[in-house]
Amino acid sequence: MSDRYVQPLRMLVQLVFLGLSLLIGFRFFRFIQAVQQGLDTVGRPAAVDAFLPISGLFGTAAWLKGGGINPVHPAAVVIFVTIIVVSLLLRRAFCSWICPVGTLSEWLWKLGFNKLRRNWLPPRWLDLGLRGIKYLLLAFFLFSAVSWSLSALQGFLASGYHAISDVKLLQLFRSPSITTLAVVGLLLALSISLRNPFCRFVCPYGALLSLVSLASPLAVQRDLKKCVSCGVCSQVCPSRIDVMHATRVNNPECLGCWRCISHCRVNTALSMRAFGRLAVPGILFVLLVVLLFWGGTRLGKATGHWDSVVTPADYRELMAR
Numbered sequence: 261m262s263d264r265y266v267q268p269l270r271m272l273v274q275l276v277f278l279g280l281s282l283l284i285g286f287r288f289f290r291f292i293q294a295v296q297q298g299l300d301t302v303g304r305p306a307a308v309d310a311f312l313p314i315s316g317l318f319g320t321a322a323w324l325k326g327g328g329i330n331p332v333h334p335a336a337v338v339i340f341v342t343i344i345v346v347s348l349l350l351r352r353a354f355c356s357w358i359c360p361v362g363t364l365s366e367w368l369w370k371l372g373f374n375k376l377r378r379n380w381l382p383p384r385w386l387d388l389g390l391r392g393i394k395y396l397l398l399a400f401f402l403f404s405a406v407s408w409s410l411s412a413l414q415g416f417l418a419s420g421y422h423a424i425s426d427v428k429l430l431q432l433f434r435s436p437s438i439t440t441l442a443v444v445g446l447l448l449a450l451s452i453s454l455r456n457p458f459c460r461f462v463c464p465y466g467a468l469l470s471l472v473s474l475a476s477p478l479a480v481q482r483d484l485k486k487c488v489s490c491g492v493c494s495q496v497c498p499s500r501i502d503v504m505h506a507t508r509v510n511n512p513e514c515l516g517c518w519r520c521i522s523h524c525r526v527n528t529a530l531s532m533r534a535f536g537r538l539a540v541p542g543i544l545f546v547l548l549v550v551l552l553f554w555g556g557t558r559l560g561k562a563t564g565h566w567d568s569v570v571t572p573a574d575y576r577e578l579m580a581r
Contacts, residue, residue: 266518266542270356273550274363281360284308291572292427295579300572307557308426309335309568313465314401315417315425316340321405322413330417333425334565335557342556346549347469351476351516353549355459355466356498362515365456366498372452380453387500390461391513397464423570424578455498460513470512477534480509480520486529493520493530508536518542 287305294302309315316336323329329337343354355362373379382390405413416422432440450457459466480503482493493503499513503520516532521542524530532540560566 263518263521263542266546267522269542269546270517273357273546274366277358278360278363280307281310284310288426288430292430292575295572295575298576304568304572304575306335306567307339309333310339311429312336312425313340315422317401317405318408318413319417321408322410322417325410325413327410327414329565330414331569332417332423333568335560335568338556338560338565342553342560343469344472345556346552347472348476349478349552350545350548351473351478351514352466352469353516353545354553355469356515356517357549358553361463362456362459365451365459368448368451369453369455369498376453379455381500382454393461394464394467397462398467401464402468420578420581424575427575427579455500460499473514473516474510474512478516478532478540479536480506480514481531481533481536482507482509483529483531486526488526488529490525492523492525496520496523503530516545518545 284305284307287302288308291302291304294300312333313336315333316339319330319333319337320340323337346354346358356366369379381387408416421428436444447458447462482503484507487504489504491504494501494505496519497503498517498519499511499515501509501511501513501520503509509520518532521530521532532542532545534540557566
């Protein structure tokens with residue numbers, strides 16, 4: 261059975277999560293409006309913690325050091341750990357199936373390809389050097405999370421700044437500075453001419469998931485007897501992986517997007533396999549992406565690690581400082 265149906269399903273999953281992200285953002289905006297008006301009638305959507313990866317990283321570090329899950333932004337820890345688990349099992353499927361930034365980046369480079377009939381491919385040496393930026397940023401955050409003592413981590417997580425870090429993020433886009441506008445504008449322009457420049461070169465979250473995905477039991481595998489070496493798989497790969505000359509694509513840049521498998525001209529010449537043996541059907545992969553992410557959030561809610569203890573009154577007081 262051909263796996264061409266995976267791409268339409270992936271687009272559907274992307275649209276659903278992008279829509280949910282916009283809905284969460286709108287609900288959080290309404291919550292802040294109500295807080296500023298002195299009203300406590302609008303609830304805060306806890307899922308907005310998904311946009312606080314640093315809170316998730318530091319909260320997870322404090323949890324692993326024996327401090328428990330911090331109640332200020334507990335959903336940030338739940339979502340962070342869920343994404344790590346998804347990446348460990350399904351490679352960087354979060355980046356190519358769920359992340360709204362990844363979705364918008366993909367749409368932009370596809371738009372550029374449709375209008376310009378090509379995407380600019382930087383020289384390999386430059387591409388490799390630029391990819392190192394995200395790992396340097398990751399090293400900084402990981403070093404901080406690991407080297408800080410439990411008391412230091414708890415001090416940060418209990419700070420007023422951390423409590424309203426979601427508000428700070430909202431303000432960044434509600435009242436952007438000239439620098440913010442310039443950076444966003446540059447990234448948008450680059451995203452039209454390059455494939456996923458933010459995800460590939462800048463995002464430290466993506467760097468972390470790249471490293472985690474190396475331990476995944478899943479990888480795209482090429483059947484040397486069936487492959488006709490047409491090169492389509494390498495051409496359609498958004499991460500510029502030379503799939504055609506690989507036997508098992510255990511590359512940290514692999515997004516688990518299935519584009520190479522879906523575009524393969526010979527059915528089953530490329531397949532997603534567990535431990536190099538067991539073939540994973542496309543529909544099963546789709547279900548696992550959705551169910552693992554949904555299951556992680558449900559587990560957080562069921563264990564009481566989802567809603568923040570910060571009240572609207574607390575928000576009002578902290579925002580007034």
